[in-house]
Amino acid sequence: MVSTPPPNLIPFGADANCTLDLCPLEWSILRYQPSIAANTVFITLFGVSMVLHTIQGFHYKAWTYASCMAAGCILEIVGYVGRLILHHNPFSFEAFLMQIICITVAPVFLCSAIYILLSQMIYWSDRSISRFDPRVFYLIFIPADIISLVLQATGGALSAVGTEEDEVQTGVDISLAGLSIQVIALTTFVCLFADYLIAYFRKHGQEVTRRMKVFLFFLFLAVIFVLIRCAYRIVELKDGYHGVEFRNEAKFIALASSIMSAAIFLLNVAHPGRVFGVAQMTGKDARSFEMRGMPKTQTQGKSENNDDAATLV
Numbered sequence: 001m002v003s004t005p006p007p008n009l010i011p012f013g014a015d016a017n018c019t020l021d022l023c024p025l026e027w028s029i030l031r032y033q034p035s036i037a038a039n040t041v042f043i044t045l046f047g048v049s050m051v052l053h054t055i056q057g058f059h060y061k062a063w064t065y066a067s068c069m070a071a072g073c074i075l076e077i078v079g080y081v082g083r084l085i086l087h088h089n090p091f092s093f094e095a096f097l098m099q100i101i102c103i104t105v106a107p108v109f110l111c112s113a114i115y116i117l118l119s120q121m122i123y124w125s126d127r128s129i130s131r132f133d134p135r136v137f138y139l140i141f142i143p144a145d146i147i148s149l150v151l152q153a154t155g156g157a158l159s160a161v162g163t164e165e166d167e168v169q170t171g172v173d174i175s176l177a178g179l180s181i182q183v184i185a186l187t188t189f190v191c192l193f194a195d196y197l198i199a200y201f202r203k204h205g206q207e208v209t210r211r212m213k214v215f216l217f218f219l220f221l222a223v224i225f226v227l228i229r230c231a232y233r234i235v236e237l238k239d240g241y242h243g244v245e246f247r248n249e250a251k252f253i254a255l256a257s258s259i260m261s262a263a264i265f266l267l268n269v270a271h272p273g274r275v276f277g278v279a280q281m282t283g284k285d286a287r288s289f290e291m292r293g294m295p296k297t298q299t300q301g302k303s304e305n306n307d308d309a310a311t312l313v
Helices: 036-060 063-088 093-124 136-161 165-204 210-237 249-269 272-281 298-312
Strands: none
Touching: 036 063, 036 249, 036 272, 063 093, 063 249, 093 136, 093 165, 093 210, 093 249, 093 272, 136 165, 165 210, 210 249, 210 272
16 A cells, blocks of 8 residues: 655655655656666667668658658657656656656657658549548648547646646546547557558469568558557556556557567668659659658659659559
């Protein structure tokens, strides 16, 4: 049974003054000291992936994609630095803010990169077999991503600065709303992505190169990993910061840290530049993976596809 802190010791919040010398670990919000070894490994992994994404971005001139991926990696790194600080002082309010906000919102940037990527890929490959206009990714999924980002960041901040239990729970509920929007958007995206891949392979299966197959498989697997991580985050936060799931480090490492680091490295391997080459990545038409507008007509997209088909072989 956890004892109640005396009035002169504050274990959580902006005015927290507890340290391990003054307060027992059970008074901390996590009730455990995050692993130094595990968090150091994940900081290293996200750092390496960020460097690779940056190098790939410069090499293939895929600025939007690289920026989104680098932003996601940076947020993950900041979040895990916060967890390292929490190991030494589990009562550090600033470190808790770093980890709860940054680790929660980082996947939003990965999702944005993936949405943009698939939209442009459909325009480049064969938009005639898609059940939806590729602009759906710009008009629906990107705004949903932005709303999710705002809600998660706002909820994380409010829950952390709340002085009363009701205020903290309100922040958690806002974060859960943002995560729910993200999971709904990702689930819809996975269904549309799978539907397009099935149609694409039925029509072009014999023409698809091995490199393209690897690219599509890793891309789809990365999306599934991000979806698993976001779904776990909902389970983790459903009972607030005092729930059993929130204080389970083993599950956090397995279903958040490991899953996200794997997803980011899959997107290194499945970098669009490896498949489409520098020429298409730097094109000044809609086939570029920058958000530079869409083709004016279906005919234009088809003719460009025929002209550049050799670059995929």
